[in-house]
Amino acid sequence: MEKKSLLKSALLTLVIVIFVIGSWEIYLRNKGIPISYDDGPPLWANNRAMVYEPLDDAVVFIGSSRIKYDLDIPTWQNKTNIHAVQLAVEGSNPRPALEDLANDPNFKGRLIVDVTEGLFFSKSGPLDKTLNENIKYFHDRTPAQKISFFLNKPLESQFVFLNKDYFSLNAKLDELEIPRRAGVFMMPLFPIEFSHNTFERQMFMTPEFVVDTVLQNKVKANWAFFASLGKGAPPMPTAELDAIFKSVKVATDKIKARGGEVLFVRTPSSGVYLQGEKIGFPREKYWDKLLTYTNCPGIHFLDYPAIDHFVCPELSHLSRPDAIEFTKHFIDILEKDKNWKLTNSNKLN
Amino acid sequence: MVFNSYTFIAFFLIILFLHNLPLSWKTKKINLLLASYIFYAAWNPPFILLLWLSTVIDFFVGRALYTQENHYKKKMLLIVSLIGNLGMLVFFKYGTFLLENFVALCNAIGFDYHPAEPNIILPAGISFYTFTTLCYTIDMYQKRSEPVKSLLDFSLFVTFFPHLVAGPIVRPPQLVPQFEWPRKASLKQMTDGLLLLTLGLFMKVVLADSMLSATANSVFESKDLLPTLDAWIGVFAFSGQIFLDFAGYSTCAIGVALCLGFVLPQNFNYPYAAIGFSDFWKRWHITLSTWLRDYLYIPLGGNRHGKIRTYFALMATMLLGGLWHGANWTFVAWGGLHGIYLWIERYLKDRRHAAHSHKEPSDTIEVRRHPWISFFYALLTFMLINITWVFFRADTFGKSWQLLQSMFGLVGEGKALLTTLAILKVSIIVPLIVLFHWFMRNTKVLNVAYKLSWFWISLVWSTLVLMIIWAQESGSSFIYFQF
Known part of the structure; x- marks a missing residue:
């Protein structure tokens, strides 16, 4: 074999890689795209590890995407000095997270469960997949994975192109939207302006999205697509629904028995989406029964004039300014109506 | 840790730096050995004990196998080594499988036997390092190659992090001689x-x-x-x-x-x-x-x-x-x-x-x-x-x-x-x-x-x-x- 080395090639490779990555990053920044963290299992597990803080220092949130958009974490933390540990996962049924926390003897804190009826009262199945993977990752994660996560953080904090959902190779291939085969499920794509994620796992839509009805209509079309999947399906048998109530009660009782607290919240939706939810999931059969059955307090946005008027740009999630407003009122309701002590004199780290 | 991770990039840069410092060859080998243990412990630290156990047993048994002239004692030593190596492999890798098959057999012949389900975690790479140490023991038994002189070299042969968890499965003559003299990568x-x-x-x-x-x-x-x-x-x-x-x-x-x-x-x-x-x-x-x-x-x-x-x-x-x-x-x-x-x-x-x-x-x-x-x-x-x-x-x-x-x-x-x-x-x-x-x-x-x-x-x-x-x-x- 040749005795010469590949040093010249290695150096040129380095130059090419830096040049291409640098150009790509500058291009994305010039388009005004903000930093967004990969909301995969490592980030979820990092938050999951925070649930052991004392009851007065943290509140844990589980649920679906609504609480991730609607709870403005900086506002929450500025107003309360209490950590908001966000464990909700978009498009998921939060019951596996509830059970995971209930079965963790070291969790004795306060838990707020966001209820989107179509997801919360769904059968176990594909909707649990992401959350179950996150839970497994948390319990199995190795020291090496923890270190990788902390090494990754400064990179993701600096580079816009490290947005796996929109700029990875697979994301770009998905954007080609190659026509699907008949009968094959394809996850619809969401515009990037709708899906940004902070390190604290708060999701937000950009100001451009809030004013752009074309983008909003794309997301509305996605909701219609998801709704169409369930069309024609028979209603859930009473026995199955009862089993869900029962399992939720078992979980909430476990947490309360250890001194923890559980509260359910129904975050805003609007327009035809809300109308559809009212028809599909009548309040007395689902929400009211959930509170009665589990004997837990709850906050339904329609019960409080301060938070009942929000208009969701794409019918299901709040814009960031509205999320700030919602969070302020939500804290007030928790303190005044539900007697939660939410002001902590200790400064957050 | 896996090669495709930020942890490995940081780890590898540190190892490269240490390996190219003007230190004695023995110090560099100790560095490599410690690094290999860290590499392995990054999965599940307690399992490093298994690695140590396997290393120590095979080093001493291997040396004794090579020098032992008494045929009966030699066979006993081989059996000790095989039990040590294969025993761990069987327990951790095949324990649940064997139990399941035993239960199925019992039930098939009419015994209603339902033991508690064991919760055995498989140590990463156990099949690979078991085969690595096993071939050394067999080679010593058959006097195919010389015993490794130092425990440090043998430990490094077993544990050297690039091959530890998924091979290539190395034989003693392929790697041990490389630890005997100072080695540093050329530019090529x-x-x-x-x-x-x-x-x-x-x-x-x-x-x-x-x-x-x-x-x-x-x-x-x-x-x-x-x-x-x-x-x-x-x-x-x-x-x-x-x-x-x-x-x-x-x-x-x-x-x-x-x-x-x-x-x-x-x-x-x-x-x-x-x-x-x-x-x-x-x-x-x-x-x-x-x-x-x-x-x-x-x-x-x-x-x-x-x-x-x-x-x-x-x-x-x-x-x-x-x-x-x-x-x-x-x-x-x-x-x-x-x-x-x-x-x-x-x-x-x-x-x-x-x-x-x-x-x-x-x-x-x-x-x-x-x-x-x-x-x-x-x-x-x-x-x-x-x-x-x-x-x-x-x-x-x-x-x-x-x-x-x-x-x-x-x-x-x-x-x-x-x-x-x-x-x-x-x-x-x-x-x-x-x-x-x-x-x-x-x-x-x-x-x-x-x-x-x-x-x-x-x-x-x-x-x-x-x-x-x-x-x-x-x-x-x-x-x-x-x-």
């Missing part, structure tokens, strides 16, 4: 190593994880009967994934070792260009197949005791080789199917040899003079190998049978599962892998690299790096870690 070794590391990561991160794994997983995890197209695409996807994942790991391991100045044996040699199954096993997981040949097939009689014994040795080796991969009867079936392929190949070869008895018999099917015919045989081999992957990847025989039915159109119309994009990815990548293997089957990647101009190497190399970055798929485990 360093750049060659970095190129191999990049190539290995590209195979794993971009092709296996980003392009193929989701398709393979969705097909093998589907509960429905599938259309023929979906079933074949899923199997091809796994076929590509398993090669790219494992060969990617081996390429990374060889590259990392080279950056430190050490040479590890080649583990893959373009197996999907194999012409026949003997040829396949000379190209796939080479260090395992040579291990099985030397420590199982030959002791079982090899081809020295007549045809029946040869066929028995072949099948026994393949069945145990299958079981080595995992505690499931499907792995045994995978090995058995390879055994049958090897039987048929041997039978055809024997018949041909009988017809042309003036020719020397060869272990592999001869490469035909006409390249197209050879390529046809390679494709036939590849297609038959794909059938074996069904048993390797499916969790149960039920799933394997269901998939085979779908592949061969034995069921009605199945439920379409794969997107057009997924089908396109597999249809482009897998044929390209086969073609690449075909054109590379008699050469090596570094030889080809050195034939290119430095500018072209840079273009290819930077494309690989950019694709790795673009894939954004860091951190997933390698398939062979579970073995």
Whole structure:
């Protein structure tokens, strides 16, 4: 074999890689795209590890995407000095997270469960997949994975192109939207302006999205697509629904028995989406029964004039300014109506 | 820790820095040993105790085996070592499997036995380091090589992090002499190593994880009967994934070792260009197949005791080789199917040899003079190998049978599962892998690299790096870690 080395090639490779990555990053920044963290299992597990803080220092949130958009974490933390540990996962049924926390003897804190009826009262199945993977990752994660996560953080904090959902190779291939085969499920794509994620796992839509009805209509079309999947399906048998109530009660009782607290919240939706939810999931059969059955307090946005008027740009999630407003009122309701002590004199780290 | 992680990049930079400091060779070896323990502990720290136990037992037993003249005592020492090594492997890897089969047997003969389900965690790479230490003990017993002089060198031989968890399975003469004298990578070794590391990561991160794994997983995890197209695409996807994942790991391991100045044996040699199954096993997981040949097939009689014994040795080796991969009867079936392929190949070869008895018999099917015919045989081999992957990847025989039915159109119309994009990815990548293997089957990647101009190497190399970055798929485990 040749005795010469590949040093010249290695150096040129380095130059090419830096040049291409640098150009790509500058291009994305010039388009005004903000930093967004990969909301995969490592980030979820990092938050999951925070649930052991004392009851007065943290509140844990589980649920679906609504609480991730609607709870403005900086506002929450500025107003309360209490950590908001966000464990909700978009498009998921939060019951596996509830059970995971209930079965963790070291969790004795306060838990707020966001209820989107179509997801919360769904059968176990594909909707649990992401959350179950996150839970497994948390319990199995190795020291090496923890270190990788902390090494990754400064990179993701600096580079816009490290947005796996929109700029990875697979994301770009998905954007080609190659026509699907008949009968094959394809996850619809969401515009990037709708899906940004902070390190604290708060999701937000950009100001451009809030004013752009074309983008909003794309997301509305996605909701219609998801709704169409369930069309024609028979209603859930009473026995199955009862089993869900029962399992939720078992979980909430476990947490309360250890001194923890559980509260359910129904975050805003609007327009035809809300109308559809009212028809599909009548309040007395689902929400009211959930509170009665589990004997837990709850906050339904329609019960409080301060938070009942929000208009969701794409019918299901709040814009960031509205999320700030919602969070302020939500804290007030928790303190005044539900007697939660939410002001902590200790400064957050 | 895995090669495709930020933790490994940081770890490797520190190791490279320490290894190139003006320290004594002994200090550098201690650094490498400690680094290897950290590398292993990064999965599950308590399991490092098993590694120590295995190392210490085999070092002292190995030395005693070599010097012991009393035949009875020598046998006892060998048994102690085998119990120590295989006992751990059996407990951690096959404990649950054995218990399940015992329970099934009890229930089959009428005993209602339901023990508590054991919760045994499989230590990463236990099959690999057990085979590494086992061959040392057997070599000492048979006085095939000299005992390792120092515990430090032996510990480093067993634990050296590039090969520790997924091979290549090294033999003492391949690695131990490299620890005897100071070694530092030359500039050529360093750049060659970095190129191999990049190539290995590209195979794993971009092709296996980003392009193929989701398709393979969705097909093998589907509960429905599938259309023929979906079933074949899923199997091809796994076929590509398993090669790219494992060969990617081996390429990374060889590259990392080279950056430190050490040479590890080649583990893959373009197996999907194999012409026949003997040829396949000379190209796939080479260090395992040579291990099985030397420590199982030959002791079982090899081809020295007549045809029946040869066929028995072949099948026994393949069945145990299958079981080595995992505690499931499907792995045994995978090995058995390879055994049958090897039987048929041997039978055809024997018949041909009988017809042309003036020719020397060869272990592999001869490469035909006409390249197209050879390529046809390679494709036939590849297609038959794909059938074996069904048993390797499916969790149960039920799933394997269901998939085979779908592949061969034995069921009605199945439920379409794969997107057009997924089908396109597999249809482009897998044929390209086969073609690449075909054109590379008699050469090596570094030889080809050195034939290119430095500018072209840079273009290819930077494309690989950019694709790795673009894939954004860091951190997933390698398939062979579970073995």
